[in-house]
Amino acid sequence: MSSQSAVPSPVRLVAMAxxxxxxxxxxxxxxxxxxLPGVIQRGWLSEADAGYVGAANLLGYLVGAVLAGRVGRRWGATPVIRLSALLVAVGFAASAWPGPVWWFSLWRFVAGVTGALLMVLAPSLIAGHLPESMRKRGTTWIFTGVGVGVLFSATLVPLLIDSGLMLAWLGLALACLPPIWVLWRRWPPVAAANPHDQGPGRGAGLLLGVVYVAYLLDAVGFVPHTVFWVDYLERQRGFSHWAGALQWAVFAVGAVSGPFLAGALARRLGWHRTLITALTLKGTGVLLPMLVPGLAAVTASSFLVGAMIPTMVSGVMGRTAELVPPRLATQAWGRATALFAVGQAIAAYALAALYARPGGGPLIFQIGGVVLLAAALLMALSGVAARRAGHR
Incomplete structure (x- = not known):
């Protein structure tokens, strides 16, 4: 009874994660x-410097994902989660004045590390305490925070920039305070490890490896829309600044609705088929405006890709948790996140080089879409092989 009373309600658990x-x-x-565009326009960073700062963030995310499990075990998940959230806010405040490139790079590196720690530790800790009846829904709803942040970036951040860069940075630091207050509430205890738990068997291990590879490939398909989409629409498709911003807002609405769609898919199809569906829809969404002319195809692409980002994240987390014992769930999710970070970093640099070439705009979306569909096919084939071998 006392252990149960120490666990907050499921709604509060989801809100915390x-x-x-x-x-x-x-x-x-x-x-x-x-x-970033405002920072470059006002001369705080050059375009080349902004590239270095962005690279520091990607490197930090990779470091955080690799170390998350170890750091959580060493210092405890709850203190690490709280400190990480605080450091994100401190990093925004510390960037509110023009400084050297190394200063911005330092805080973007810190933001990458802490972002990965929050992404790995908090969902893993919370998902294990959700009742079985709402575990799939709850696991997907955890990632509504990503969509809300995208929506915030599409709507309120441009208004903050109009008020001045210093106020924009400080506004982001203040925006972190309400969720930090939620994170300072009582967290559930870390589930005790079962010494009899073993790692995944050979069949499950192969399935887990396929999930890892598919998530790495998903990172390649993630880059075109999240890095180049608005710039591509404005500079290569003739969209005005506001029309491009509107498409990013549509992307954000998709990202907010994605966790609820993911929850519905997971309950009906299971995690494995949810991943196949998400990769197929995401690949189709990335390719759609390259194959079909007109505003409707562009808008459908914005919404679909936005919705599939949290669907993929929650799907990978749910599927890895199915394939490993509970005590290994955080480690497995951390590895998946680290592989995603590797794929994202490599794709960002490679696709940026292609994007700068003549005709590179459509090409990077074609590459991203084909890679996503290949990942969907890989997942589908692994499911067929697993069923023939008697695995789930």
């Missing part, structure tokens, strides 16, 4: 990305 994803990814990553 969603607050972590809001601070770490929604604000720490996407809201910053919306600030």
């Amino acid at each position: 969603a607050s972590a994803t809001l601070v770490g990814i929604g604000l720490g990553r996407f809201a910053y990305a919306a600030l």
Whole structure:
């Protein structure tokens, strides 16, 4: 009875984990990305310097994902989650004045590390305490924080920039405070490890490896829309600044609705088929405006890709948790996140080089879409092979 009373209600558990994803990814990553054009226009950073700063963030995310499990075990998940959220806010405040490139790079590196720690530790800790009846829904709703941050970046950040860069940075720091307050509430205890738990068997291990590869490939398809989409629409498709911003807002609405769609898919199809569906829809969404002319195809692409980002994240987390014992769930999710970070970093540099070439705009979306569809096919084939071998 006492152990049960120590666990907050499921709604509060989901709100706590969603607050972590809001601070770490929604604000720490996407809201910053919306600030970047203003930072360059006002001369705080050159375009080349902005590239170095962005690379520091990607490196930090990789470091955080690799170390998350170890750091959580060493210092405890709850203190690490709280400190990470605080450091995101401190990083925004510390960037509110023009400084050297190394200063911005330092805080973007810190934001990358802390974002990965929040993304790995908080969802893993919370998902294990959700009742079985709402575990799939709850696991997907955790990632509404990402969508809310994207929506914030599409709507309020441009208004903050109009008030001045200093106020914009400080506004982002203040925006972190409400979710940090939620994170300061009582967290559930870390589930005790079962010494009899073993790692995944050979069949499950192969399935887990396929999930890892598919998530790495998903990172390649993630880059075109999250890095180049608005710029591509404005500079290569003739969209006005406001029309491009509207498409980013549609993307944000998709990202907010994605967790609820993911929950419905997971309950009906299971995690494995949810991943196949998400990869197929995401790949189709990335390719659609390259194949079909007109505003409707562009808008459908914005919404579909936005919705599939949290669907993929929650799907990978749910599927890895199915394939490993509970005590290994955080480690497995951390590895998946680290592989995503590797794929994202490599794709960002490679696709940026292609994008700068003549005709590179459509090409990077074609590459992203084909890679996503290949990942969907890989997942489908692994499911067929697993059923023949008697695995789930």
